Amino acid sequence: MPNISIENLNIKFGAVTVLDGLNLAIADREFMVLLGPSGCGKSTLLNTVAGLIDANDGRILIDGTDVITLEPKDRGLAMVFQSYALYPQMSVRGNLGFGLKVAGLPKAEIEKRVSDAADLLQIRPLLDRKPGALSGGQRQRVAIGRALVRQTKIFLFDEPLSNLDAQLRAELRLEIKRLHQRLKTTVIYVTHDQIEALTLADRIAVMKDRIIQQLGTPEEIYERPANRFVASFVGSPAMTFLPATLVSSDGRISAKIGEVDVPLENYPFKAPPQDGMQVELGIRPEQSSLGEGPYLAKVEMVEPMGADTLVWSKLGDCSLSTRVGADTKIIPGETVPLGFVTDKISLFSKDTGLRL
């Protein structure tokens, strides 16, 4: 069973360094999501694993074998592209079977695999159509099918859902998750959509500026972001940040936000904090509460989101958002008590942006 190990990978395009000494180990059957904004190197990394981009230095081990010199087809993987990349002149059947035909499989075997994949993805009625006559969602199903029929142990997805509208995206996301649970293949999945990352991944590697900022399970990434970038990139509605000063007296630590003093007794500090340190409190909408608490906030705006409601309020000079139940009656302009779930919130150093 394939595990993938990327060691000291260097990639340069001319004078531009795209990846620099990158290391990443992916376990067998793991669903690994590479998450990051565009230009962070995640697609380059995926294409290098696929063998479509040559690395300048470093190793990529699949099952312990260095594949860096191998052609894509010899690496035992299948890939799904953002632009679907279906062969426009071939029917859906032709698209699905093409790789197998190239590999020289017997006709009956090709027919069977194509047929199985078509059933699995519910695209049987489309088999004789050309890609031009399909909708975006159907095309991406075919593209996934084309990867399925190869029956490889590794699947690579390069932003497969980015060209689809929101509803289809949610639908296919579920489908991909179902497929992974059923086929138990190793997956590397590149996306800039944090919802996709959180819902699909066993582990997420959050990337920015060619570097993996944090590698962890979706829970770890969401609950304990390693730095301010990860905290702001993951989570929707986004985390709000409140600038504060750490005050430590008699072993009692608190954060001063303007006039407001937030005690941090039960915050799990990694290292003992220094007095007077400039920090930022990262608070997710569900890590504060309205209606009870020691502080007073002035409600600015109310955003009903169906299942719940997002309330924007001002604490001193700082805005923050709080998630409340949909049936909570709050009117903009009123002043309400506010509290923090201080063992859940995040604290970042103002200087380094790192989690404290």
Add this chain to the structure above:
Amino acid sequence: MSSLTTSPKRRSDLTIGRIGLYAFLISAALFFLLPLFVMLLTSVKPMEEIRNGNLLAFPNVFTLQPWVKAWTQACTGLKCEGIQVGFWNSWFILIPSVILSIAAGALNGYALSFWKIRGAEILFAILMLGAFVPYQVYIFPLVQITSKLGLFNTLPGIVVVHTIFGLPVMTLLFRNFYVSVPRDLFSAARVDGCGFLRIFWSVMLPMSTPIIVVAAILQTTGIWNDFILGLVFAGRENWPMTVQLNNVINSTQGEREYNVQMAATILTALVPMLVYFLSGRYFVRGIAAGAVKG
């Protein structure tokens, strides 16, 4: 709701500018069509009428005899077998040359757009240089090369020469076409296990129909109309129609048979003209194709 639907402004039918435009277009068309018209008229008149009458007069006696003579009996030097010999020679040169130059240009364009070849940019620049240097410059060296290879004065020789001279423009045409093909498609084919030629043959060529049509039109008209290369490299036995036409016109003894010459000329021009009429849309696209993307 009615306030939202404003009636489109009606365009006045005939303004002075429009009349001027049509006048210009019609006179331009006449200017270019008149010679063809005169040729057609002359080719169906007997010689007496040509000698006496004026150029634009319709024939009193309509005859197809000059056409028959041009096709079967006109003298091209010592032989008097008509222009038909050249007609078939031109086809023998045209068909392999068009196929080979398109195949080579497509393969070149594909390689230059998708495979990161070391020095690809320089190679392409050098190749493009070939498109801009007047080809008379190459004739002498090419004569030497083809004669060394034993290809001088042979049908394969002229085909090779046409293929070489077609290469820069064909490569440019196909490269510009393939540059606009999404790279993911190429990547998908590689993951699917295809190599260099398989991607070209199974993925790229099937989607190249529009550009192949354009290339075929350009090459067909270009090679058919060629005179100098055919004259120099094809050899007496394989001289194309253009060379034979020139011989018909230059090798008359006694009276100049204008009607036969006109008929022969029209016959020679017929193939490119047909190509043009049948594919005008693609023809224009072909001229534009080189210019748009680079």
